[in-house]
Amino acid sequence: MATTDVAPHQATGGVQPKRVVNNMSLQVATVNGSGSQSSNTVLLRSIFQMGVPVSGKNLFPSNIAGLPTWYTIRANKDGYIARKKEIDFLVAMNPETAQEDVMSLDPGAAVLYDEPLNLSKLRNDLIFYSVPYDKLVAPVCPEAKLRKLVRNMIYVGVVARLLEIDMAEVEKAIRRQFAKKVKAANLNMAAVQAGFDYAAASLTKQDPYLIQRMDKTRGKIIIDGNSAAALGCMFAGVTVVTWYPITPSSSLVETLIDYLKEHRIGPDGKATFAVVQAEDELAAIGMVVGAGWAGARSMTATAGPGISLMSEFAGLAYYAEVPGVIWDIQRVGPSTGLPTRTSQGDILSTAFLSHGDTKHILLIPNSVAECFSMAQDAFNLAEQFQTLVFVMADLDLGMNNWMSDPFEYPTEPIKRGKVLSKEDLERMGGFARYKDVDGDGVGYRTLPGTDHPAAAYFTRGTGHNEKSQYSERPDDFEHNMERINRKFETARSFVPRPELMSNGKTKVGIIAYGTSHWAILESRDQLRKEYNIEADYLRIRAYPFTREVHEFIEQHDRVYVVEQNRDAQMQSLLKLDVRPELVMRLRSIAHIHGLPLDARSVTDELISMEGK
Amino acid sequence: MATTPTSTPPPKTNRIGLTVLDYRGGKTTLCAGCGHNAISERIIDAMYEMGVPPERVIKPSGIGCSSKSPAYFMSRSHSFNAVHGRMPSVATGAVLANRRLIALGVSGDGDTASIGIGQFVHLMRRNLPIIYIIEDNGVYGLTKGQFSATADLGSKLKTGVINDLPPIDTCALAISLGATFVGRSFSGDKKQLHSMLKAAIAHHGTVMLDVVSPCVTFNDHEGSTKSYKYMKDHEEPLQDITFVPAFEEINVEYDPGATLEVTMHDGSHLRLRKLEEDYDPTDKINAIKRLGEAHDKNEVLTGVFYVNTQAPNFIEMLNITDEPLATLPDSVVRPGREVLEKAMEELR
Known part of the structure; x- marks a missing residue:
């Protein structure tokens, strides 16, 4: 009976490996539909509850059950929460992808695997831990049909033991996860305990990774961007919501419906809102336009394909001057393939959505807090300028869990415009x-x-x-066109201003937006520490561009525009907006592969373009 | 030569003190003799006689000759000339925003039965309170006379092209999908259309009226099935229709055996004197069957095909509060600070 797997370098020495505390990336590879989401959320929350900054990213297929899915959890004492390219600790639960997952790891990484997969043969430069899941799950879960779901909780226990995650925090996270189902909570906790006990008895810690208590998450919340947006819209006083289900935006409206039902039923028992699931995105935006015209605060949420279908109405609303808010939770391109992968690929097409001359206001949140606050901005600007406002979030922000400071209650009154x-x-x-x-x-x-x-x-x-x-x-016609353009120019002074991080001394600048922000924060530190390069940073939060955007480009010789698309869409918009002699300063770092942007990719490319 | 000043009699007003002029619109730019102009006239008369405040009416429309017509009646009502085939969604949004609005949507056969069929069928399903009028001439007028999807099989264009596809019967479609007041009329049948429009105003769900409205320029020739002449020869009214509004206390005797009386939601009465003995406009299945038979017999059946005054409308289904959503105050639409604080606490 195999009790432990002996990793190669343990055999060669018995030297105590160095300890890496609160700085790791763990990836769980499973099959979708196997209930791993609960297990992963429990792991994420346990680390969060220990005060360690953490982020979780779900890389999932466009499928309900049976295709590979990966969940990465990054714990980082310095607060870096962008995706990390390298995986330090792999939990290999999916036989289909296990070999490839193992082969893609950097030397020294740890692998936790299901015993029958026999992965330890594949490489001799990794640390392997094997777990007999089937043997462990049977005694804690007598009901055979539930085992598939409970089985994933076992790795939570094993990981908790190996990384020294406090089991009291794990239990707290489980009780929270199954708040209304005590029986399920008990069953899952038993599975976690079985994993923990097995690891304690049979596995010898060989990897360097540890989670230790810190105090960096006190008072913080964990929420996904779509839920944050939903809360924001409710507090912005939305009254008419229309939608057509599309990943990754559906959960925004579904969560909003829950919030509205709870908090927006009047004393007469009647709704102070209307929600309509429309027959398609054409009807969804048509209803938004009709409602906005009649004075409601109206909105819909969609993704790229829906934006394409809304094109005609977007032009009508622009020219008829009707307010409305459209959330675009951006994802990868048309039809089947990567609809469940993140992207910033709708920037250019949405900025000019429709036929004739059209330009739209775009707001670009980078965080769950901005999903909340920009909901207020979006409705106010839409009514102030009597036009559509598009909020350009993305799948990474919308569907993943993020840490945040609690949201601030809006203090400004609702602005209804003229x-x-x-x-x-x-x-x-x-x-x-x-x-x-x-x-x-x-x-x-x-x-x-x-x-x-x-x-x-x-x-x-x-x-x-x-x-x-x-x-x-x-x-x-001409006067009208000029006046509508004047509105757009006026809007430059009213849209959210960019976030600027500058020491005023360097000639290297970075411009980014949305979720790329988190990789940029980390990349700037890498540039400083590893290459002694200071890079100023400006995060665009809206289109049309405000004065600060132009000033930033004026002040830097080389401005790297970082974005998650192929065609450098924001760079293109900037080129149209800045003085012609400044265009040469703009350099593109555009990445699109469906995964959230990581810092290393930005650093490497910037360094190569700097000629270092 | 008169020596005493003559006083002109005060203009006739309706029950809210408005004259018929208060219901008029801009000068029509449609062709002389266009059926659509007659429909606009009937709308003006019906709204005036019903005493509808024009400020409460909205006139959404799509694209086409028909959809231009809201400019030619009721200038004191807001209009929205939307995009082709998408009037239903605009109207839906507006009515949700303000449930007190009276929506009178104008569309055409191209706007409804081709490009707009998707929004049309879903509008019918929802029983939104709206009067949806199809000004139906069987051709695309504004693009100079191509067939639409309501053109009858075998109907002939001016150019000699014969339509070899079956028509979409918008009435049968509307009935089967859930519209609660469905009828067909003819722009040249002044009395029938007038009564049907008044009943439509009194109804509190979706009214779908397909009004055959000949296009004098592109579809009024021999071989057309939507011409004045064809309608005169083939119109087959199901009932002789009169409408008694709730505010009129005229009690005309009628024979319950020969006349069906429908009490509308607002207490007014729609009287349908049966021209076909067994026709029951509350029987959905039979209504669709009868429409099918009419096609087979080359009849243009007119009248109220289906009426259901009991079904809940979309506003009721959504349980929307009585005040218009559009103008609810901040204190109602923005929950208090404690709600956010509790939500934050739950996310910690």
């Missing part, structure tokens, strides 16, 4: 819907149902004059 009431009309006598009264390009509107004979106006696309009368006159 809407004339019956009383206003009584005072004014009438109004011209598309007249630029204030010089900011934004006209005054009335809502249907306003009880005044002069309230009504005729809404249509391009062909109208200031009074919203039908017109095909060239001068009317």
Whole structure:
């Protein structure tokens, strides 16, 4: 009976390996549909509860059951939470991918595997631990059909023992995970304990990785970006929500529905919101536009394919000047293949979505906290500028769990923009819907149902004059186009400003946005420590670009624009916006492979482009 | 020569004190004789007679000659000329935003039965409170006369092209999908259309009216099945329709054997004097069967095919609060600080 696997370098020495504390990346390779999500969440939360900064990333297939899925947990004392390229500790549960998973590891990594897979033969430069899952699961889970699900909890126990994760924290995480199901919690805890006991009795610690208590997560929350966005939308006062299910955006609306049902039923027992699952994305945005036109705070959530379908309406809303909020949880491109993988591939097409001349406001959150706060911004800007606002999140942000400081309650009142009431009309006598009264390009509107004979106006696309009368006159058209452009220019001063990290001394700059941020933070430290290069950093948070974006490019000789797409989409947008002589300064570091961006890839490419 | 000043009699007003002029729109730019203009006139009359405040009405439309027509009636109502085939979604959003709005959507046969069929069928399923009018001429007028999907089999274009595809019967479709007031009329049948529109205003779910409305320019010739002449020869009314609004206390005697009376949601009465003895407009299956027979017999059946005043509408299904969502105050739509704090606590 095999009790331990003897790793090669243990045989050669018996030297105590060095200890690596709170700095590791663990990957669990499973088959989807096997319930590993619970196990992985328990591991993540246990580390979090020990005060260690942690992130979890689910790399999953577009499938319900039976295809390979990987979950990586990174614990890092310095707070780096981007994906780490190298895996330090592999939990190999999937026979289909086990060999390839093992072969891709760097020397010295640890592998925990199911005994029958016999992986230790594959390489002699790794540390192997074998676990007889089937033997361990049978006694704790008499009910055979549940074993497939419970089995994954065993590795939680083994990992807890090997990494010295506090079992009290594991139990707390399990009780939380199965909060309403005591029986399930007990069953799962028994499986964890079985794994722990097995490791204690039969495995000898040979890898250097340890988790030790810190105090860096106190007061923090863990939430996924879609749930954060949902909360944000509820507190932004959303009233009409439409959607068509599409990964990775569905959970945003599903969570929002739960929150609304809990917190937005009035004293009369009736809903202060309407949610419609539409027949497709064309109808979803059509309803958003209709509702926005009639005065609701309306929104939908989608992904790239939905954005494509919304194109025609996006143009209509732009020209008819109707507010609405569209969440784009970006993912990899059309049809089947990688719809469950992250990307920043919709930036350029969304900025100019539709036909004719169109430009849209984009907000780009990098964190769950910004998913929450930008929900407020998005609705306010949409109503202020009477236009669609797109919030460009991505799958990595939307569907993965992130640590965050708690969200701050919005203190600003809801901004409804320039809407004339019956009383206003009584005072004014009438109004011209598309007249630029204030010089900011934004006209005054009335809502249907306003009880005044002069309230009504005729809404249509391009062909109208200031009074919203039908017109095909060239001068009317031109004036209107110029005014709408003026709105966009005004918006530059109102959209969220970029985040700037600069010492004012270096000529090297990095521009990035969205979730790439987390890799940039780490990459800047790598550049400093390993290459003695200081790089200033500007994180774009919105389009149109604010003044600071131009200034940053002015101030740096070489500006690396880092993004998660192939065609350097943000760089292209910047090229259109900056003075022509500055275009040469922009250099692209564009990566797209479906996995969240890691720091090492950025550092390596930047160094090579710097000629070092 | 008159020596005493003559006072013109005050203009006739409706029950909310408005004249019929208050319901008028801009000057039509459609062809002289276009059926759509007659429909606009009937809408004006019906809204005026029902005393509907024009400020509460919205006129969403799609794209096409029909969808231009909201500019030609009720200027005191908000209009939204949307994109081709997508009026249902715009109307849905607007009605959800403000449940007090009275939505009168205008579409055409191309806008509804081809590019917009997806949104049309889903609108019918939801029983949204809306009056959905198809101004149906069997051709695309604004692009100069191509067949639409409601063109009858064998119908002939001016160019001599024969339609060899079967038509989509929008009424049968609407009935089978859940619309709760479905009928067909003819732009030239003033009395019938007038009564049906008034009943439509009183209904509180989806009203789908397919109004055959000849295109004088592209589809009014010999060989067309949507021409004035063809309609005069083939229209087959199911009932003689009168409508008694709730606010009128006129009690005309009627024979319950020969007339079916439908009490509408607002207490008004739709009286259908049967021209076909056994026709029951509350029988969904039979309604669809009768429409199928009409096709086989080359009849253009008109009248109220189906009515259901009991089914809940979409607003009721969604349990939306009585005040318009659009104008709910911050205090109602933004939960308190303690709600966020509790949510944060649960995520720690």
